[in-house]
Amino acid sequence: MSPRGLIRRFPVLAIRDFRLLLADRLIAPASIGFSLVGVSFAVLKATNSATDLSYVLAAQIAPSLIFALIGGVAADRFRAQRVIVVANLMMALGEGTFGVLVLTGHPPLWAMMGLEAVTGTGVAIFYPASQALLPRLVPDDLLQEASAVSRLVMNTGQMAGAAVAGLLVAATSAGFALVLCGIGMICTVPWLLSIRAGRERPRLEADAPAAPSMFTELREGWSEFRSHTWLWVIVAQFCVVMMAWYGAFSVLGPVVAREHLGGPAAWGAITASDAFGLIAGGVVSLRFIPRRPMLFVVLTGAAVAISPLSLAMVLPLPAVCLASFGLGVFVEMMMVQWTVAMARNIPPDKLARVSSYDVLGTVMAMPAGALIAGPLGTAIGTSHAQYAAAAVIVLASALALIPRDIRTIRNSDAGIRHAGDEPPPGDDDLAAALETYQPPVPYLPG
Numbered sequence: 001m002s003p004r005g006l007i008r009r010f011p012v013l014a015i016r017d018f019r020l021l022l023a024d025r026l027i028a029p030a031s032i033g034f035s036l037v038g039v040s041f042a043v044l045k046a047t048n049s050a051t052d053l054s055y056v057l058a059a060q061i062a063p064s065l066i067f068a069l070i071g072g073v074a075a076d077r078f079r080a081q082r083v084i085v086v087a088n089l090m091m092a093l094g095e096g097t098f099g100v101l102v103l104t105g106h107p108p109l110w111a112m113m114g115l116e117a118v119t120g121t122g123v124a125i126f127y128p129a130s131q132a133l134l135p136r137l138v139p140d141d142l143l144q145e146a147s148a149v150s151r152l153v154m155n156t157g158q159m160a161g162a163a164v165a166g167l168l169v170a171a172t173s174a175g176f177a178l179v180l181c182g183i184g185m186i187c188t189v190p191w192l193l194s195i196r197a198g199r200e201r202p203r204l205e206a207d208a209p210a211a212p213s214m215f216t217e218l219r220e221g222w223s224e225f226r227s228h229t230w231l232w233v234i235v236a237q238f239c240v241v242m243m244a245w246y247g248a249f250s251v252l253g254p255v256v257a258r259e260h261l262g263g264p265a266a267w268g269a270i271t272a273s274d275a276f277g278l279i280a281g282g283v284v285s286l287r288f289i290p291r292r293p294m295l296f297v298v299l300t301g302a303a304v305a306i307s308p309l310s311l312a313m314v315l316p317l318p319a320v321c322l323a324s325f326g327l328g329v330f331v332e333m334m335m336v337q338w339t340v341a342m343a344r345n346i347p348p349d350k351l352a353r354v355s356s357y358d359v360l361g362t363v364m365a366m367p368a369g370a371l372i373a374g375p376l377g378t379a380i381g382t383s384h385a386q387y388a389a390a391a392v393i394v395l396a397s398a399l400a401l402i403p404r405d406i407r408t409i410r411n412s413d414a415g416i417r418h419a420g421d422e423p424p425p426g427d428d429d430l431a432a433a434l435e436t437y438q439p440p441v442p443y444l445p446g
Contacts, residue, residue: 011142011145012138012146013149015137015138017137018137018138018146018150020192021081021133021134021150021191021195022150023191024088024188024191025153025157026154026156027157027187028088028154028157028185028188029155029158030157030161031095031181031183031184032091032158032181033158033159033160033161033271033272033275034095034162034164034178034181035091035095035119036165036271037165037166037169037268038165039057039095039174039178040057040250040254040267041263042099042175044254044255044258045174046102046106046112047109050251050374050377050378050382051375052109052374053251054247054371054373054375055371055374056113057246057251057370058366058370058371059114059116059117059120060119060123061120061363061367062117062367063117063120063121064123064124064359064366065360066124067124067125068124068125068360068363069360070356071124071125071126071128071352071356072128072218072221072352072353072354073217073352073353073356074129080132080133081192081193081195082192083125084130084133084192085188085189085192085193087125088122089122089185089186090118090119090122091118091181092181092182092184092185093182094115094117094122094182095182095185096178096182096185097182098112098116098119099174099175099176099177099178099180100179101115101175102173102174103173103176103179124359127355128352128356131352131355131358132348132355134146134147134150134343135343135348140344143343143344147285147336147339148285148286148336149282149286151278151285151332151336151339152282152283154278155275155276155278155282155328158275158278159272159279160275162268162275163269163271166265166266166268166269166271167268169264169265169268170268174264217353220353221354221356222357224346224347224353224354225354225357228345228346230294230341230403231342233400233403233406234298234301234406235358235361235362236361236400237298237396238361239361239362239365240393240396241301241397243365243368243369244369244388244393244396245307245369245393247372247373247376248307248308248311248312248373248385248386248390249308249311251369252373252374252377253267253311255377255382256314256382257270260314261317266317269317269321270317270320270321273320273322273324273328274324274325274327274328275328276325276328277324277325277326277327277328277329277331277332278328278329278331278332279328279332280328280329280332281329281331281336282332282336284329284333289337290333290337291410292407292410293341293409294341294406294409295407295409296333296337298397298401298406299397300330300331301334301393301397301400302397302398303330304327304393305389305390305391305393305394306326306327307323307324307327308386308387308389308390309386310323311383311386312382312384312386312390314383342358369389373385
């Protein structure tokens, strides 16, 4: 399809700043794909211990407990793209240095944990800024299309990066994959700095009141976060879901791949299958709008149990890849709905801070999941630990269905409203526009 044809089909591509954002959202996830394979197999080769891998991955997630909130305040105060530049450079420093250590010697456990903490700090700062930037670049009537296209590009990059990384690590060394991750993150900087929109708040005059403190802004964000039942209930659900999934999949998954499925190349294929599913889900999201979006999100959270179950059963590699692909389709459809719900129902000047509570709540238990998974897998067996994780995921998702809002809130072209509410004035025009475009909210590694 020609460039003009693409723009006619996807009007959001006519926006210059959005096209620049897409360049970042292709290169950075591709780089993260190298990290997803490189880190796990670098640690397993250096220590031959699932418990040590638990420590390293916990160190990667732990900074989110602090820096996600700081990143949210920064992204609401300054240009979000500049905050993302800082985040990407931190990830480049952490993964690139890790790769150099792997290539030049035998990295000690403390160094691997420290460098992954640097990477994790970058990830924590990135997510709130990323959530806040997109609505600043596109008009509201194109937001759903922009979200779907953006995530489609991100997942394409991650799929390609993970697939190539699996082959690279199998043929050479995990160090090369990590160095390439660092180089890729640096390459995103010129694209981000070229984005002109998304300016920070206007500067205050000399006689105006002082800017509110960080703690005041965090309290404002917390008040907004807790005022939406659908929001905090689903974040609580995914706190448990991601804890169980991270330990069972990210920590114990590479162990299963190494012992039963073929090693780094197999893990790269599983990760790439997930990313390919995310791409397919992004394509579906251009047309799919679930009638009960929050119910869809909760049920998709329950479906995450498929991931550890396929590994616990030690299914053949093609079956594990198929399960990862199918789950990726539904996760991506869910993430598009979540992104749009956040952008349309949270005030723009509070979106980054509310997103920081979203990412904090979602990942706050992941370090515990990582720390538990390795020793638990050693004590009761990898498969038993993964079965237990799947049960925890299903239970947490069932409890999230209790609040009425989750089951009754329905999608609206102008935002979320309760079933039975009358549509607000002007909905018909927006609905017609969306029908014309046919469009359908942590990038956290994985």
